[in-house]
Amino acid sequence: MNFITATHSELLKTKRTASFWLSVAGAALIPALFFVAYVSKSETMSVAMKANPWVSHFSTGWKVMSPLLFPMYIILICTLVTHIEFRNNTWKQVFAAPIPIGTIYLSKFVAIHLMIILCFVLFNVFMLLSGMGINLIRPDFTFLNRAVDWRFMFQLNVKMYVSILGISGLMYWAALRFKNFIAPLGIGLALLTVSLIALSYKWEYVALLPFAQPHLTLESAGKSGPFLQAAAVNSLLSCVAFTLLGWADLRFRKERG
Amino acid sequence: MNNLIVQTKDLSFSFGRQHTLQQVNMEVPEGSIYGFLGPNGAGKTTTLRLLLGLLKNQQGEIRLFGKPFASNRLETLRQIGSLIEQPSLYAHLTARENLHIYTLTYGVKTERIEEALAMVGLEKTGSKKAKQFSLGMKQRLSIAVALLHQPRLLILDEPTNGLDPNGIIETRELIKRLNTEFGVTILVSSHILAEVERMATHVGIIHKGKFLFQGPLARLQQLQTRKSLLQLQTGDDEAALQVLGKQFKVERQNGHLLLPFHSKQETAMINRALTAHNIDVYCLQPQQQDLEQLFIELTSN
Numbered sequence: 001m002n003f004i005t006a007t008h009s010e011l012l013k014t015k016r017t018a019s020f021w022l023s024v025a026g027a028a029l030i031p032a033l034f035f036v037a038y039v040s041k042s043e044t045m046s047v048a049m050k051a052n053p054w055v056s057h058f059s060t061g062w063k064v065m066s067p068l069l070f071p072m073y074i075i076l077i078c079t080l081v082t083h084i085e086f087r088n089n090t091w092k093q094v095f096a097a098p099i100p101i102g103t104i105y106l107s108k109f110v111a112i113h114l115m116i117i118l119c120f121v122l123f124n125v126f127m128l129l130s131g132m133g134i135n136l137i138r139p140d141f142t143f144l145n146r147a148v149d150w151r152f153m154f155q156l157n158v159k160m161y162v163s164i165l166g167i168s169g170l171m172y173w174a175a176l177r178f179k180n181f182i183a184p185l186g187i188g189l190a191l192l193t194v195s196l197i198a199l200s201y202k203w204e205y206v207a208l209l210p211f212a213q214p215h216l217t218l219e220s221a222g223k224s225g226p227f228l229q230a231a232a233v234n235s236l237l238s239c240v241a242f243t244l245l246g247w248a249d250l251r252f253r254k255e256r257g
Numbered sequence: 258m259n260n261l262i263v264q265t266k267d268l269s270f271s272f273g274r275q276h277t278l279q280q281v282n283m284e285v286p287e288g289s290i291y292g293f294l295g296p297n298g299a300g301k302t303t304t305l306r307l308l309l310g311l312l313k314n315q316q317g318e319i320r321l322f323g324k325p326f327a328s329n330r331l332e333t334l335r336q337i338g339s340l341i342e343q344p345s346l347y348a349h350l351t352a353r354e355n356l357h358i359y360t361l362t363y364g365v366k367t368e369r370i371e372e373a374l375a376m377v378g379l380e381k382t383g384s385k386k387a388k389q390f391s392l393g394m395k396q397r398l399s400i401a402v403a404l405l406h407q408p409r410l411l412i413l414d415e416p417t418n419g420l421d422p423n424g425i426i427e428t429r430e431l432i433k434r435l436n437t438e439f440g441v442t443i444l445v446s447s448h449i450l451a452e453v454e455r456m457a458t459h460v461g462i463i464h465k466g467k468f469l470f471q472g473p474l475a476r477l478q479q480l481q482t483r484k485s486l487l488q489l490q491t492g493d494d495e496a497a498l499q500v501l502g503k504q505f506k507v508e509r510q511n512g513h514l515l516l517p518f519h520s521k522q523e524t525a526m527i528n529r530a531l532t533a534h535n536i537d538v539y540c541l542q543p544q545q546q547d548l549e550q551l552f553i554e555l556t557s558n
Contacts, residue, residue, distance in 0.1 A: 009361040016349045090345040093402065096309040097362045098334040257311045 003110075006103050010081075010111035019080045023115050026073040027122035030061050031130040038134040038141070046140035053143045057131050058153060062160060065123070067196065067215040070160070073119060074167045075188030081112045082175035082184075092257030105247050109172055116168065120157055156221055159232055163217035166210035166235035169242030176246060207231045210238055260287040260323065262410050262442045263308060268317035270303055277303045278466045280317070285410075285444055285459070290436050292457030292474075293446040300466040301446040302342060305414050308444075309339055322409070335363070338403035339412040344395040348388035352379050352398050355387060356405055363406035373401040377431065393424040400428070404435065411435065413445045417452060429456050462555060469555045484554070485518040486544045487527070492537030500534050501527065518543045 014020060034057070038045050049056045085091045094104060128148070135143040170191075174184040195211035206212045207230045216231035223229070228236070250256070263285035270278040278300045285291045295301050306312045308319060310330055319326040321333045346355050356370040374380045377397040387395060396416060403411055413432070417425045433456055435441045447453050453460060460477050462470040470477060490513045491497040497514060501507050505516045505527075518524070524543060531538050 005361045005364070009358045012354065012358050012361070013347055013350075015354065084347065088345060088347050089343060090347060092306075092309075092311055092341050093339075093345045095311055096334060096337070096339045096341070097359075098331045099362065100331065254313045255306075255311065 003103055003107060006099060006107035007110050007114075010107050011114065013084050014081060014111065014115070017080065017084060019077055019084075019115055022073070022076055022080065023119040024122060026069070027119045028126050030064055030069065031123070031126035034061065034127075035130040035134055038130075039138065042134075042138040042140060046138065046142070050142055053141060053146055054131065054148050055152060057143070058127060058156065061123075061127050062156065062218050066160065066163075066218045067199065068192070070164055070214055071167055071188075071192050071195075071211050074116065074164050075171050075185060075192070077115050077119075078112055078168060078171035079175045079181060079184045079188075081115065082108065082172065083181055086179050086181075095257040101251050102247060105176075105250055109168075109243065112168065112172060116164070117161070120161060124153065124157065155227075156218075159217050159221055159228065160214060162228060162232045163214040163235050165239035166213055166237075166242070169239035169246070170210050173242050173246030173249065176250060207234055210235060261285065261320070262287050262322060263291075263444060264320040264323075265304075265308075266318040266320075268304070268307065268314070268319065270300075270307060270312065270315050276466055278307075281463070281466070281468055282471075283461055283468070284471065285442060287442055288436070288440060289459045290432060290443045290445065290457045291459045291461060292453030293444060293461050293463065294448070294450060294453050295446075295463035296448055299463045301448075301463060302414055304463070305339075305341060305412055305444070305446060308412060309337065309341070310334070311341070335406070336409045337412060338406065338408035338410070339414075340396075340399045340403045340416055341412070341414045343418075344392075344399040346387040346395060346398055346402070349386060351384055351386055352382045352390075352401070355398060356401060359402055359405050365406050369405055369407075373405045376404065377401045378427075392419050393421065396420060396424070396428070400431065404441070407439075409442060411441050411443045411445075413443065415446055415448070417447070417449075425452070432456055464555070486515045487518040487524060488540065488542045488544045489514040489516065489527075489538070490540035491531060492539065496534065497531055497536050500530055500536065513540070515544075 085094060095101075131141075131143040135141045167188075171184060171188055174187050178184050191209070192211045195206070195209045198206045198209055199212050199215055207216055213231040213235040217229065217235070220229040220231065261284050263283055265281055265283045268278055268281040268283070269276070281300070281304060283293075283304065293301055293304070303312065307314055308321065308326070310326065314327065321329075322336060324333065326333055347358070350358075352374060353370055356373060357367070359365075360367055360370060371380065374382075377400050379394060379397055379401065382390070382394070387398060390398065396419075400413070400416065403413070416432075417428050420428060429452070432443055432445060436443055445453075445457070454474065457474050459472065460470065460474050461468060470480075489497065494509065494512075494514060498507055498509070501514075501516065508515045516527075521543075524541060528538055528541055
């Protein structure tokens with residue numbers, strides 16, 4: 001079985017599960033809330049955003065998403081997709097199938113990332129729609145008069161995606177490790193809390209914490225320097241490390257399925 | 258001598274300090290239905306999980322289809338279908354969707370889905386999700402998953418567990434049919450002896466991690482006849498003991514007499530001898546010791 005078929009079958013398994021709707025809802029939450037906020041405070045908001053509506057719209061959106069909501073989403077999606085197998089008692093069927101352990105491991109990880117990418121894409125689409133939508137009912141906004149800075153938007157998305165890689169690697173490993181749904185969830189929330197505290201105290205090594213990396217990446221996004229700054233690079237490297245550790249853990253496990 | 262599809266050599270396994278398997282030498286000949294018998298916790302599931310590589314082999318050797326399993330994992334698993342313990346199905350998917358996943362896994366044509374469903378009688382489940390299935394249907398769908406890719410060896414762990422009598426019969430017939438029509442070798446575990454006796458050609462009996470018996474069913478049945486008894490109730494047991502005591506090893510038990518059973522002719526002879534001595538014979542019955550009793554005898558050491 002080749003890798004693409006394996007990933008296809010992983011995606012089939014998520015059909016009608018909460019993971020798809022979680023990705024949609026996770027992407028829609030902030031654009032919907034912004035829309036409501038713009039409607040209720042249209043006079044002040046339209047003035048404040050007049051010069052550069054799209055950049056301020058997207059920057060604020062990511063600012064709300066990056067420290068808390070996106071990490072939470074990653075915790076949930078990694079656990080949900082992986083636990084389809086635990087919940088249905090199907091690991092044994094998966095491991096008794098003629099598939100290399102590495103393929104089993106990576107195809108599920110890729111399926112999770114396809115969900116995450118779907119969430120990213122939908123978030124952008126919903127943000128665009130909410131900006132254009134508000135302009136239709138409140139003409140004082142300038143969304144429809146200003147061009148979208150596609151380059152800025154795309155670059156920011158790439159940076160943010162790289163910044164959550166570390167969390168995804170860690171959470172995927174945790175989700176594979178524990179049969180009990182609560183364990184990876186608890187680990188994720190505990191680490192997220194620690195990172196939020198470290199961020200507020202500006203701890204000197206905060207850039208090493210996976211759960212702090214999305215926020216730090218967003219903070220450094222406008223600054224000069226390399227395309228990927230320290231936090232994003234750490235995220236990328238820790239994703240590689242966690243993925244290898246997770247694979248080794250699965251590969252050399254005494255009992256599977 | 259048949260080819261051996263499954264062969265283990267001194268297979269031992271322990272969970273921590275607990276020895277679950279000790280020097281198991283299992284031999285499953287090609288084309289057989291191998292009944293793997295043992296009480297719960299005897300080591301059946303552990304053995305089957307080792308055969309599938311779900312447990313890491315600690316000691317001993319496993320050969321499947323004549324090749325060492327460890328170095329031929331993928332090639333071996335391609336030829337095996339399995340059902341280990343309770344059904345493992347994606348509860349949120351329909352029967353067809355469940356099978357669709359495995360057509361990708363095993364690289365078989367989608368036409369096989371309908372064939373496999375027809376084989377287990379689940380063609381008409383439509384958009385019903387697996388979680389809405391009865392236990393019997395789930396078990397049948399699991400069997401459909403196991404035979405989707407037309408394996409040479411089918412490993413079924415307690416496939417009739419929790420089924421109603423009808424389901425048990427259907428499953429048994431299906432197992433027999435797969436074996437005779439398609440030549441699939443079947444390794445089926447059970448803790449019910451009568452069930453194994455009804456379908457198996459070969460039997461392996463395991464208790465506390467050790468094999469007590471292994472061989473063709475006929476050999477087990479021979480063992481059984483050798484241990485059969487004749488039950489006798491008379492009007493005067495004392496007198497009967499005197500008459501028969503010279504010739505047979507007679508035992509008294511719960512108000513009746515027991516003596517070894519050898520043949521029908523001998524039973525008639527005993528009757529004649531007793532009536533000749535004016536002893537009333539109330540009951541004279543060969544007590545076919547069933548597998549159950551034999552099993553208890555074997556396992557109680």
